[in-house]
Amino acid sequence: GIQVEQSPPDLILQEGANSTLRCNFSDSVNNLQWFHQNPWGQLINLFYIPSGTKQNGRLSATTVATERYSLLYISSSQTTDSGVYFCAVGNFGNEKLTFGTGTRLTIIP
Amino acid sequence: DGGITQSPKYLFRKEGQNVTLSCEQNLNHDAMYWYRQDPGQGLRLIYYSQIVNDFQKGDIAEGYSVSREKKESFPLTVTSAQKNPTAFYLCASRGQVRKTQYFGPGTRLLVL
Numbered sequence: 001g002i003q004v005e006q007s008p009p010d011l012i013l014q015e016g017a018n019s020t021l022r023c024n025f026s027d028s029v030n031n032l033q034w035f036h037q038n039p040w041g042q043l044i045n046l047f048y049i050p051s052g053t054k055q056n057g058r059l060s061a062t063t064v065a066t067e068r069y070s071l072l073y074i075s076s077s078q079t080t081d082s083g084v085y086f087c088a089v090g091n092f093g094n095e096k097l098t099f100g101t102g103t104r105l106t107i108i109p
Numbered sequence: 110d111g112g113i114t115q116s117p118k119y120l121f122r123k124e125g126q127n128v129t130l131s132c133e134q135n136l137n138h139d140a141m142y143w144y145r146q147d148p149g150q151g152l153r154l155i156y157y158s159q160i161v162n163d164f165q166k167g168d169i170a171e172g173y174s175v176s177r178e179k180k181e182s183f184p185l186t187v188t189s190a191q192k193n194p195t196a197f198y199l200c201a202s203r204g205q206v207r208k209t210q211y212f213g214p215g216t217r218l219l220v221l
Contacts, residue, residue, distance in 0.1 A: 001168075004151075031208050041197055043212040086151060090208075095140060095159055096167065097210065099151035 002027045004100035006087055012106045013077055021072040021103045023087030031090030031097065032063050034072050038083045046072070046085075077107045112136065113213035115200050120218045122187065122194060130185045130216045132200035140203040141183040142210065145169060145196045152199060158183055187218065195220050 003026040013019055023032075034046040047054050047061040049070065054061050058078075063070040074081055084104050088097040113134045122128045134141065140159045144152040154167030158177040172191025177183055187194045200213040 033209065035212075041199075041215045041217075043199065043201075045209050045211060048207070048209045088152075088210075095203075096154055096157060097142075099144075099153070101149075101151045 002029070002089060002091060002098050004087060004089055004098055006085075006100035006103050008103060009101070010104045010106075012108065015077060015079060015107055015109050017077050017107075019074045019077060019105065021074075021085050021087075021105075023070040023072070023089075023100055025068050025070075025087075025089045027068075027091060029065065029068075029089040030092045032070055033088045033097065034061055034070070035086045035088065036081075036083050037086065037102070043086070074105075077105075079107045079109055081105060082107045113200060113202055113211060115198075115213035115216050117216060118214070120216055122218060122220050124220070125189045127186055127188050128218070130187070130198055130200075130218070132183045132185065132213060133181055134183075134200075134202045134211075134213075135181060136202055136204065136211065137180070138202035138204045138211075139180070140205075141177070142201040142203070143167075143173075143175065143183070143185045144199045144201065146199060146215075147196050155185065155198075194218055 005024045035043045051065045058075045060073045084102040088099045116131045142157040143155040156175040158164035174186045198216045201210040
């Protein structure tokens with residue numbers, strides 16, 4: 001099956017800093033989503049981005065499908081950004097998502 | 110409000126016991142999913158259903174069973190055959206047009 005690797009595994013930043021999270025995947029995809037899991041376990045969908053670039057407030061994401069990677073940018077970090085960020089991908093004709101192991105982000109006041 | 114609900118929030122299982130986790134959605138979504146998350150790990154797919162009365166095994170289906178008798182409901186049974194059931198269980202749904210998955214708040218299952 002498709003492999004998904006996320007880096008870095010852990011990231012600790014001061015409030016106000018910017019960060020870049022990376023997701024590499026091993027095969028062609030037609031579905032790529034970024035999620036944020038808060039400290040209570042709730043997963044929130046951030047982006048559906050199988051290709052191209054999207055922005056939502058302080059967050060933006062870029063997927064370069066031909067090179068099999070996606071980046072999530074967080075600018076001007078806030079303590080509420082803390083949690084685990086997951087990348088999940090799906091192949092053509094496949095209704096399943098494969099999740100990476102996540103990047104744990106800790107924002108220090 | 111539209112969304113996905115899971116119950117209970119915490120569940121305790123005794124040895125040899127089957128337990129059922131509830132997942133309900135009022136988003137009118139066709140597809141529903143069950144995932145398992147172990148501490149410090151990503152999510153692994155247990156079962157999924159794309160339509161009522163039909164479901165498929167995911168990557169770790171052994172020791173679990175599901176049913177999909179109604180569009181709104183997709184309960185998961187953790188059977189006694191699942192030898193290591195302690196985990197965080199998450200239910201999700203997805204609409205027909207948009208591929209975005211939406212998650213419930215999860216159920217934490219502990220073995221006594």
